[in-house]
Amino acid sequence: MNTETISKKNGHQLKGFSAEDIGDDHLFTGLETPMKPNAFEMSNTEKKERISILFSEIMDVIGLDLTDDSLQGTPDRVAKMYIEEIFSGLDPKNKPKVALFDNKYQYNQMLVEKNITFYSNCEHHFVPIIGKAHIAYKSSGKVIGLSKLNRIVQYYARRPQVQERLTNQIANELKTVLETEDVAVIIDAKHLCVSSRGIQDDTSTTVTTYYGGEFNKASKIAELQNYINN
Numbered sequence: 001m002n003t004e005t006i007s008k009k010n011g012h013q014l015k016g017f018s019a020e021d022i023g024d025d026h027l028f029t030g031l032e033t034p035m036k037p038n039a040f041e042m043s044n045t046e047k048k049e050r051i052s053i054l055f056s057e058i059m060d061v062i063g064l065d066l067t068d069d070s071l072q073g074t075p076d077r078v079a080k081m082y083i084e085e086i087f088s089g090l091d092p093k094n095k096p097k098v099a100l101f102d103n104k105y106q107y108n109q110m111l112v113e114k115n116i117t118f119y120s121n122c123e124h125h126f127v128p129i130i131g132k133a134h135i136a137y138k139s140s141g142k143v144i145g146l147s148k149l150n151r152i153v154q155y156y157a158r159r160p161q162v163q164e165r166l167t168n169q170i171a172n173e174l175k176t177v178l179e180t181e182d183v184a185v186i187i188d189a190k191h192l193c194v195s196s197r198g199i200q201d202d203t204s205t206t207v208t209t210y211y212g213g214e215f216n217k218a219s220k221i222a223e224l225q226n227y228i229n230n
Contacts, residue, residue, distance in 0.1 A: 031168055033090065033159055040091065044083050051079035086121060089158030096151035098177050100142040110182075110220070112136045112227045113149045122193045123160035131163075131189025131205070133170065134228050138214060140180035152177075163189055163208050171210035181213030184224055 042050070052075040059066055059074065066072055088094050113135045120129040133153045156169045171185045188207045195202040214220050 031165060031172070033161075033165070033169075035090070044091075048076075048079040048083050051082055052076050055079065085158070086119070087159055089155045094155065094158075096148060096155055098144060098148050098152070100144060100177070103139045103141055103143050107139065107143075110136045110138050110184075110215075110224065110227075111143070112224065113146060114228050116150050116153050118153050118157040118189075120157040120159070120161045120166060120189075122191055123162060125193040125197065126160065127192040127196060129157075129161060129163065129189050129191050131187055134184075134186040134188075134224075135170070135174065136184040136215065136224050136227075137174060137178055137180065138182035140178060140182070142178060144178060149174075163187060163191075163206055167208040167210050171212060175212060182215060183210070183212045184215040184221075185210040186224075186228065 055078045056066060056075040059071065064071055066075075114132075116133040116135065118131060118133055120131075121127065122129055135149050135153070152173050153170055156166055156173070167185050167187050170187075171183055174183045174185070175181060186207065186209050188205055190205050194200075194204060211221060215224065
């Protein structure tokens with residue numbers, strides 16, 4: 001990225017860059033997903049009704065016949081999908097409840113959960129990000145159910161995202177829940193905003209990493225990579 005990078009922090013944007021430049025430059029402005037203060041004043045039912053109306057208008061503008069049997073239910077389906085499925089991670093009520101258990105087995109080495117499949121959406125173009133997350137942690141005396149690791153990944157993936165933010169959000173949640181800095185997150189994903197539009201490169205993937213605590217050591221990174229690649 002150009003050293004004169006775009007910044008929207010505090011509501012400012014550097015001159016000389018278009019919105020399209022910003023989107024293609026894979027920009028993200030902070031760890032938190034950008035949300036309005038009143039994001040949850042409207043009920044989910046009201047949101048779905050409003051989205052359905054607005055998506056009908058989009059379909060009408062691009063010239064689709066909404067009286068066709070195949071299309072007439074599409075606005076409602078899209079609205080339901082947005083609120084209940086692919087963007088459900090925006091709602092804090094959907095955050096997975098996590099219970100910790102004593103590490104009775106006294107397992108003091110890294111635990112690795114690899115190849116967690118996730119589907120997210122690029123916040124710049126609202127097209128899919130499809131990838132796998134690999135998670136590792138070393139117990140501080142407590143352990144977490146394995147399925148909860150998957151649920152944490154899915155919760156943060158189910159929102160408009162940037163991969164760097166997604167990686168850090170998962171890592172920070174794990175550190176908070178597990179009460180340890182010894183956490184690693186690796187994400188390898190394909191971005192359809194790259195493969196299906198723009199440069200249209202269908203072979204490239206993007207890898208982002210977070211190494212905390214003991215995972216900052218070269219020996220631990222090598223050990224983790226060995227587990228993931230075998």
